[in-house]
Structures are given as C-alpha cells and as structure tokens.
Amino acid sequence: xxxxxxxxxxxxxSTIFNWIGGYKSATANFPGTTVNFTTAKARISGxxxxxxxxxxxxxxxxxxAATTAALNYLLETANPxxxxxxxxxxxxxxxxxxxxxxxxxxxxxxxxxxxxxVLCLNMMDEARRRGLRIxxxxxxxxxxVPIVATVASKGQGVIELMQKVRQAARPPNSIxxxxxxxxxxxxxxxxxxxxxxxxxxxxxxxxxxxxxxxxLILKLIENDPTFVALAKQALPQNCAEKLLAETSQQRRLIxxxxxxxxxxxxxxxxxxxxxxxxxxxxxxxxxxFGWRDRLDDILMHPVWGxxxxxxxxxxFFNIIFKIGAMLEPELLGWFGKSNSYILSRLGExxxxxxxxxxxxxxxxxxxxxxxxxxxxxxxxxxxxEDVGYLPRVAFLMDGLMxxxxxxxxxxxPAILGYGCSVPAVMATRILRSPRDRFIAAMLAIMAPxxxxxxxxxxxxxxxxxxxxxxxxxxxxxxxxxxxxKVLAKIWPEITPGLxxxxxxxxxxxxxxxxxxxxxxxxxxxxxxxxMLIAGxxxxxxxxxxxxxxxINAVLRPLTSILGLPSAVGTxxxxxxxxxxxxxxMLMHALGTTDVTTAMTPVQIGVxxxxxxxxxxxxxxxxxxxxxIGKQRTILAIALTLILAVGISLLxxxxxxxxxxx
Amino acid sequence: xxxxxHTRPLLELPQRLPARITRILDGPEVWQHLHAIGVHPGDxxxxxxKAPFGGPIxxxxxxxxxxxxxxxxxxxxxxxxx
Numbered sequence: 001x002x003x004x005x006x007x008x009x010x011x012x013x014s015t016i017f018n019w020i021g022g023y024k025s026a027t028a029n030f031p032g033t034t035v036n037f038t039t040a041k042a043r044i045s046g047x048x049x050x051x052x053x054x055x056x057x058x059x060x061x062x063x064x065a066a067t068t069a070a071l072n073y074l075l076e077t078a079n080p081x082x083x084x085x086x087x088x089x090x091x092x093x094x095x096x097x098x099x100x101x102x103x104x105x106x107x108x109x110x111x112x113x114x115x116x117x118v119l120c121l122n123m124m125d126e127a128r129r130r131g132l133r134i135x136x137x138x139x140x141x142x143x144x145v146p147i148v149a150t151v152a153s154k155g156q157g158v159i160e161l162m163q164k165v166r167q168a169a170r171p172p173n174s175i176x177x178x179x180x181x182x183x184x185x186x187x188x189x190x191x192x193x194x195x196x197x198x199x200x201x202x203x204x205x206x207x208x209x210x211x212x213x214x215x216l217i218l219k220l221i222e223n224d225p226t227f228v229a230l231a232k233q234a235l236p237q238n239c240a241e242k243l244l245a246e247t248s249q250q251r252r253l254i255x256x257x258x259x260x261x262x263x264x265x266x267x268x269x270x271x272x273x274x275x276x277x278x279x280x281x282x283x284x285x286x287x288x289f290g291w292r293d294r295l296d297d298i299l300m301h302p303v304w305g306x307x308x309x310x311x312x313x314x315x316f317f318n319i320i321f322k323i324g325a326m327l328e329p330e331l332l333g334w335f336g337k338s339n340s341y342i343l344s345r346l347g348e349x350x351x352x353x354x355x356x357x358x359x360x361x362x363x364x365x366x367x368x369x370x371x372x373x374x375x376x377x378x379x380x381x382x383x384x385e386d387v388g389y390l391p392r393v394a395f396l397m398d399g400l401m402x403x404x405x406x407x408x409x410x411x412x413p414a415i416l417g418y419g420c421s422v423p424a425v426m427a428t429r430i431l432r433s434p435r436d437r438f439i440a441a442m443l444a445i446m447a448p449x450x451x452x453x454x455x456x457x458x459x460x461x462x463x464x465x466x467x468x469x470x471x472x473x474x475x476x477x478x479x480x481x482x483x484x485k486v487l488a489k490i491w492p493e494i495t496p497g498l499x500x501x502x503x504x505x506x507x508x509x510x511x512x513x514x515x516x517x518x519x520x521x522x523x524x525x526x527x528x529x530x531m532l533i534a535g536x537x538x539x540x541x542x543x544x545x546x547x548x549x550x551i552n553a554v555l556r557p558l559t560s561i562l563g564l565p566s567a568v569g570t571x572x573x574x575x576x577x578x579x580x581x582x583x584x585m586l587m588h589a590l591g592t593t594d595v596t597t598a599m600t601p602v603q604i605g606v607x608x609x610x611x612x613x614x615x616x617x618x619x620x621x622x623x624x625x626x627x628i629g630k631q632r633t634i635l636a637i638a639l640t641l642i643l644a645v646g647i648s649l650l651x652x653x654x655x656x657x658x659x660x661x
Numbered sequence: 662x663x664x665x666x667h668t669r670p671l672l673e674l675p676q677r678l679p680a681r682i683t684r685i686l687d688g689p690e691v692w693q694h695l696h697a698i699g700v701h702p703g704d705x706x707x708x709x710x711k712a713p714f715g716g717p718i719x720x721x722x723x724x725x726x727x728x729x730x731x732x733x734x735x736x737x738x739x740x741x742x743x
Contacts, residue, residue, distance in 0.1 A: 058697040099725050102699030130724055264692060271701045302713045395728045399714025408717065408728065497730030498717050499698050504726070 002050045003165055006070065006110065007094035008103055009056030010503045012122040015152040016094060017053040018515055020044065020162065044162050060109045060219075062226050064431075071226065074113065075210065090165050091117045097127035097134060097149070098504075100282065104274035111143065112215040116168045119147045120161055125154075126504060131285035139281040153509045180218075181269040183258055187250040188217050194246045195239070208234045220247040221254070222263040292505050299389070305396050316384070317473075320376045321466055324457055327372035335364035336593055351544070358540030361588055362533030366525075373457055374450050375521065381419050382516045386508035390415060391500060398498055404481050405488020407431075407498045410440040414480070417447030421620040424449075425627055438628050439487045442636055445616045445624070446480050446643075448473070451579035452612050458583050460608050463596050468605065476612060479647065535574050535581050539588055542570070548589065561645070562606055563652045565590070565598060575611055577618055582611045602655050609651045614644035672718065672734040676708050680739040682722075687736045695733070699725055706739060 003020075005013045021040030038053045054073055055066035062068040093110050095103040100121070110117060121127075121134065140147045146164045150157030179185065192213070209216065209230065219227035220243070232240050251262040258265055299308050339360045346353040384390060393415070398408025410431060417424035424444035428437040448456060461469035542548045548570045552559070555569030567589045575582030586607070590598040599607070615637050616624065624633040668683050682702050685692050700706070700722050709719040709726070717728040729737075 058699075061693065061697070063693065063697065099699070099723075101723055102725065105699075132724075267693065267696050268701070271696065296709070296719075300710060300712075300719065302710070391728070395712055395717060395719060397716075398728070398730070399712055399716030402715065407730070497733040498728060499694060499730070499733065500717075500728045501698065502719065502726035502728055 001048065002052060002089040004052045004054060004073075004089060004091050005094055006054045006074075006091055006106075007056060007120075007122075008058055008096065008099075008106060010501060011056065011094045011096040011103065012150075012152045013053055013056065013094045014038075015509075015512060016092075016120070016122070016150070016158060016161070017051055018512060019152060019155055019158045020049075021051045021053075047166065057106070059106055061222070061224055068226075075230070089115070090168050091115050092120055092161070092165060093117055094120045094122050094152075096123045097121040098123055098130045098132060100127070100132070100134065101275060101278040104277055105270050107143065108270055108273060111145070112212065112218065114212040114215070117145050118161070118164050118168050119143065119145050120157075121147060121149045122152050124149045124157075125151050126506075129290065133283040133285065135281045135283075139277070142277050142281065153506065153512065181265075181272065183254055184218075184221065184266060184269050187221055187254055187262075188214060191217050191220075191243070191246050191250055195243060217243075217247070218266060220244070221251060222266045223251065224263075295505060296392070299392055300395060305392075309393060309396060312384075312389070316380050317470075320373060320380065320453075321457060321461060321469070323376045324373035325462065328368060328458065328462065331368035331372065332364065332593060335360070335368050339364065354540045354544045355537055358537035359533055361540070361584060362529070362536035364584075366529045366533075373454050375517070377450050377453065378419065378517045378521055379513065382513050383508060386506065386513060386516075388503050388505045391502050394500060395502065404443075404484025405492070406436065406439060406443070406484060408500065410436065410443070413440045413444040414447055417444035417449060418453070419450055421445045421447075421449045421616055422623050425620060425623045428627060434628075435491055438632055439484060439491070441624060441628055442487060442639070443480050443484050445620055445636065445640065446476070446483060446613065448476055448612050449579065451617070454580045455583045455611050456608055459586075459595065459604050463604055464601055472605075472608060472612065475609075475647075479613070479643070483643070535577055536584065536588065539570060539574060539585055543588075558645075562610060562648050564603055564607055564610075567598075568607060572610070572614070575617075576615050579611065579617050602652065605655075606648050606651045610644050610648040612644075613640060613647050615641055668738050668740050670735045671706065671708065671720070671729075671737040671739050672731055674706075674708050674739055674741065676710060678741050679705060679707050680741045682706055682737060683740050684738040685736060686738065691733065691736055695737070698727060699723060700727065700729075700737070705742070706737075 005017055007013050017038065017040065021042045040051045040053075042049055042051060052073070054070040057067045057070045059067070060071055060074075062071050091110060091113070093107050095107065107119060119140075121136070124134075127134065134149075136147050136149060146168055148157055148161040148164050150161055152158060180188065216227060216231060220231065228244065231243060235243065254260075254262040254265055260268070299305055301308075339357065342360065343353055343357055346356065390411070394408035394411040396408075397411050401408050401410055410428075413424045413428045413431075421444060424447070425441050428440045428444065431437050431440055456469050456472055460472060539548065542551070548567075551573060552566045552569035555572065556566050558572075559566050559569050568586060571582045571585035571589050574585045586595065587593050592598055595604060615621075621633060621637065624636055628636070671680075671682075674680055682700070682704050685695060685700075685702060695701075704723050706720055706722045709721055711718045712728075715731060717730050718734050720727050720729055720734075
C-alpha cells in the first residue's frame with residue numbers, strides 16, 4: 001500500500017509525513033522546502049505502508065520545477081492499478097483549512113484524476129482563529145470523498161487520518177467531480193462526441209495514460225503543453241490529431257462565446273466552483289486581530305524591521321559562538337589527552353598507531369569542532385524556519401535582492417546556504433528560470449555553510465577574535481552581493497515579479513524541531529563523519545609515508561602566493577572533500593592543536609578566507625552537476641577558485657599596506 | 662447610493678483600505694501565476710504594507726497573506742469598498 005501526500009506548500013504535508021514516517025522529511029514554514037519527493041516505509045499497527053511526500057504545488061499546471069516533479073509522479077510513476085478490488089495507492093490531499101477556498105482548487109483537479117482520495121483538513125486550529133467554521137459532513141458529501149480534520153503540528157487526528165486511508169483502500173471509490181460551467185461542460189462533451197467513443201468512457205483511463213479522458217480533455221482545453229505532448233505520445237496518431245484539432249476548434253468557440261481565452265475560462269471555472277463549495281460549507285466569523293498581526297507590524301516595519309533582522313541574526317550567531325566556544329576547548333582538550341594516552345600505549349612508530357591516530361583525529365574533529373557549533377546552529381535555523389520568520393526576511397530583502405538581480409525568494413537558498421550548500425543548491429529549484437537558478441546557486445555556494453562556519457569560528461573567532469569572524473561574514477555578504485551584481489549584468493533578464501506566500505507565525509512543535517535538527521545532523525554523522533575519519537586516516541598514512549610533502553610541493557606555487565606555510569597544501573585538497581576537514585587537517589598538518597604556534601594572525605585570516613571562498617565540496621559539486629549542468633558546474637568551480645585567490649591576496653596584502661603586518 | 666469609487670492599480674491603493682479586484686491586466690501567464698496562488702477577480706483584497714527599497718507589497722487576499730512584486734501589483738486593478 002502506497003500513501004501519496006499531496007497539497008499546497010505550507011499545508012503541513014511534511015509534518016504529517018514525519019508523524020507517520022518517522023522524521024525523514026524536512027518540514028519548514030516557507031514555500032518550497034520539498035523540492036524532491038521523499039519516501040519512507042512505516043508500520044501502522046501491523047499495516048505496512050509506503051509514504052510518498054510530493055513537493056508542495058498550487059495546481060496541476062506545470063509552471064515550475066516543483067509542480068513538474070509532482071505532476072510527473074502522478075502521471076507516470078504512480079501505480080493506480082487495483083489488486084482484486086483494492087487500490088494499491090491512495091492520494092491524501094492535505095489542505096490548510098484556514099485557506100480552504102483556495103486549496104479546493106487543487107482538490108478539484110486531483111478529483112479529476114479519478115483515484116481514491118482522502119481529504120485532510122489540516123491546521124484546524126488556525127482556521128478557528130481566523131473565524132472559519134467548516135461543515136465537514138457537508139463538504140464530504142459535496143466532494144464525494146472522506147475527510148479528516150487534523151492539527152498535525154500537535155499530532156491531532158493523524159491516527160484517524162490513517163484509519164480513513166485504510167478504509168479508502170478497500171472499496172475503490174468512484175468519484176464524480178462537481179459539475180463544470182456550461183460552456184466548458186459543452187466543450188468537453190463535444191470533443192468526446194466528435195471522437196465517437198475512440199477515447200472510451202470519459203471516467204476511465206485512456207490508452208497508456210493513468211488518468212481519465214475527461215481530465216485529459218480539460219487540460220487540452222487549457223492548452224497545457226505537458227498534456228498536449230502526452231496526448232501525442234500516448235494515443236494512436238490519427239486519434240491524437242483528431243483530438244487536438246477538435247480541441248482547438250472548441251477553444252476558439254469558448255473564446256468567441258465568452259470573450260475570454262479558454263485557459264482562463266477553465267481556471268476561472270475551477271475558482272468559481274471552489275468558491276461555491278467553500279461558501280456552501282463554511283461560515284466565516286470575525287477573525288481575531290491577534291498578536292500575529294501586531295508582530296508583523298513590528299518585524300516587517302520599513303525601518304525597525306531591518307533593525308530587528310540585524311538584531312535577530314546577531315543574537316542567533318552570538319548564541320552559537322558562545323555555546324560552541326564554551327564546548328570546543330573542553331572537548332578538544334579531552335580528546336587530545338586520550339589521543340596521546342592511546343598512542344603512548346601503542347608506540348608511536350607502528351602503522352597501527354598511524355591509522356589509529358588518524359581515526360582519533362577524525363573522531364575528535366567531529367566531536368570537538370563540528371558538533372558544538374552544528375547542533376545549536378541547526379536547532380536555531382529550524383526554529384527560525386518553523387516559526388515563519390524566513391518569508392518575512394524575504395519580504396524585507398526583496399528590494400535589495402533585486403539589485404543583485406534576484407528575487408526575495410532567492411533568500412531561501414542563500415539562507416539555507418549558511419546551513420549546508422547541498423540543500424541550498426537543491427532549493428534553487430523553486431526558482432523558475434535557469435538563469436535565476438544558476439545565479440542563486442552560485443551565490444548560495446558562496447555563503448559559508450556550517451562546515452565553513454566551523455572553520456571561521458574554530459580558527460578566526462577562537463584564535464583571533466569574534467569580531468574578526470563577524471568581519472569575515474560581513475565581507476562574505478559584500479562579495480556575494482557584488483558577485484550577484486556582476487552575474488546579473490552579464491546575464492540580464494526581465495522576471496515576472498515576486499509572488500510569495502507569507503504563512504502565519506506558528507509556535508513550532510518541539511518534537512518536530514528536534515526531529516528536523518536530528519534529520520540534518522544525521523546527514524553529517526552518516527555522510528560527513530566517516531569521510532572525516534577516512535580523510536584523517538589517509539592523511540595520517542600519507543604523512544607517515546611522506547606523501548604530504550609531494551602534495552605540498554605541487555601546491556607550493558599557490559601556498560607561496562598566498563603567503564601560507566607550505567604544510568597547509570594538503571589541507572586544501574582535503575577541504576574539497578569536506579570543508580571542515582581543512583580545519584582538522586590544518587592542526588594535523590601543522591602537528592599542533594594550537595595553530596598560533598605555527599601561523600601568524602594574518603596567515604590564519606588568509607587561510608580562512610581562502611577556505612571560505614574556494615571550490616565547493618564534493619557533495620555540493622555533485623548536486624550542482626545535477627541541478628545546473630556540467631558546464632555551469634565547471635564554470636562555478638573555476639569562478640570560486642579565482643575569487644578565492646583574489647580575496648585571499650587582498651587579505652594578505654591589505655594588512656601589509658596598512659602596516660598591520 | 663454610495664458614491665462610486667474609481668478603479669485603480671493595486672499599488673496605488675492606500676494601506677488598510679479594503680478593495681475588490683476588478684481586473685487583472687496582461688496576458689494569461691501573469692493571470693495564471695496569480696490564479697495559482699489564489700488571487701482572482703472578485704476577491705477582497707487589502708494592502709497591509711509596502712517593503713522599502715522598491716520591494717514587494719504585503720497583501721491580504723481572501724484571508725491569505727501574500728507578498729507581491731510591484732510590477733505585478735500594477736497589473737491588478739481594484740475598486741475600493743465602503
């Protein structure tokens with residue numbers, strides 16, 4: 001049994017997915033978190049299910065990458081075939097009940113697919129706050145589907161939802177969508193008639209397609225290119241030609257009889273039907289003008305909004321600095337001690353000791369350096385996301401972002417970039433044009449990810465000063481802005497303008513915050529930490545066999561230009577594997593845990609600048625390759641390398657010119 | 662009978678003045694885009710605030726909050742309500 005969760009962005013799909021499937025999908029309170037669909041297997045009281053969490057979409061018209069991904073799943077991957085009378089796949093349409101009127105438009109389209117469907121009215125608490133009272137039995141009878149009310153953030157109604165889904169699995173529902181407006185109804189009937197039964201029954205799937213003919217005809221009247229292509233591909237040639245010819249005839253007819261384009265009429269018809277159903281089944285009372293509106297007045301204020309933004313980010317990073325700085329020396333000291341104890345027992349010059357010392361260094365880097373900063377950072381980030389602050393940031397920043405050629409929406413990849421470049425690059429899928437995606441991806445990989453944050457904090461904040469670390473962040477933002485401006489100049493484009501939902505503030509559920517933090521942390525533990533340890537072993541061995549000298553010799557032109565000790569050459573190679581390796585490897589390569597004994601403050605600064613800006617890590621390169629293509633990935637690598645050298649040179653010579661050397 | 666209010670672009674609507682959308686100018690692409698997020702002709706709409714630096718405007722349309730770029734806001738014609 002497969003359960004496919006589908007709904008608009010921010011309707012709580014991922015939250016429900018997490019409740020059932022065990023916290024594998026990231027939830028966030030801003031549009032477009034799930035760009036790739038996530039699946040999980042779960043057991044619900046002995047019942048084995050597979051969950052699919054599709055990206056949030058507003059309609060079944062593919063206007064962006066997220067909708068295309070969801071649509072492709074529904075049209076191709078999905079398997080609606082029945083198994084002795086029971087369907088093996090149930091759609092669960094998750095809807096934000098407080099925005100029911102609009103959400104019903106997608107529901108009506110999903111009903112056209114003719115699949116078993118359960119409607120989940122989520123965020124019922126929010127709906128009540130907005131003064132909305134929904135007559136659920138009436139809505140269920142109008143739509144002809146089972147409905148469950150939930151408050152997923154608190155887990156309310158989720159079990160009942162699963163029970164309804166299980167019942168829906170037994171008798172295959174025959175769904176009759178609510179009637180269409182006369183001109184469109186007429187057009188559908190005419191098209192079906194002209195084909196003289198060649199399409200079969202309108203309510204049954206046709207040809208190799210997995211949805212009813214009626215839905216195809218409606219999408220063709222809308223002139224949806226996805227479906228025009230599909231019809232040509234899935235139907236016999238003469239049938240497809242006849243169908244398309246008749247459709248364009250009917251489109252013209254609608255245009256002349258109503259004075260509106262056919263696609264507008266179809267969409268308007270859907271909006272109209274949704275609205276009528278909504279008005280029939282709901283009572284709208286007075287919404288509470290609550291603390292949320294007052295909070296928006298403060299946080300989105302044209303002047304104070306920015307002050308609050310700066311303050312919030314300042315506090316956010318300071319808390320992370322403080323917690324990390326408190327834990328780091330403790331943990332590192334403890335690790336250093338146990339390290340030397342174990343090595344003294346083994347004897348320093350054996351091969352086993354070399355490997356073990358590498359393992360310990362790798363473990364130590366994870367425990368001592370990454371975790372103290374990563375855990376508070378991920379937790380804080382999850383909090384800002386779930387509370388709903390990020391779209392407000394996008395609102396405030398849009399005007400400024402436009403100056404670097406991007407929309408406020410691109411703030412999301414950029415902000416995610418401060419966590420990890422990998423999801424940041426993936427998040428650029430929410431942008432519509434390839435040009436926006438490339439620029440946003442370029443800028444996102446330049447934002448210091450948590451691994452690079454570790455380097456900045458572990459080196460600059462720890463050995464120089466927290467203010468120096470802040471200065472690096474400040475410089476980074478300036479460079480990103482300049483890079484955006486240059487890229488936008490090279491590649492100008494007129495964009496249609498921002499349309500973004502601003503979700504209400506929500507008190508995040510602690511369980512979900514922890515789940516999300518754990519989910520992201522797990523990526524570090526499962527993917528990065530083993531790499532960290534493996535890298536440490538390789539470096540240990542390379543050092544024992546004196547390979548590092550060869551690597552350092554090859555990189556000497558670079559390190560000498562930057563005025564760095566040639567021993568750091570290897571660390572830069574390892575930094576490409578994982579950025580945080582460069583810090584850990586630095587201590588290893590210099591043979592000390594106190595970097596100041598081997599490097600001057602300027603050298604520490606230059607090294608950090610170079611690591612912050614140079615080539616993205618292997619994992620990021622992999623997703624870049626997938627998202628923006630080979631050529632642009634190579635371009636991104638070259639550009640970041642050139643940029644890193646340039647900025648590091650500035651970092652080397654500016655203090656010298658100012659006489660600070 | 663109330664005095665008829667003249668139609669104007671959404672961008673020129675004073676803040677916190679309830680209005681109704683009368684028309685959406687421009688081609689089907691803009692129309693579909695707005696439609697998808699739930700902005701239709703006939704809907705009640707209100708401008709809550711405008712972002713500085715030529716940024717978007719914050720509107721409430723049928724109970725939902727949306728940030729809308731200024732070019733788009735010029736293409737939505739509204740009529741203030743009493």
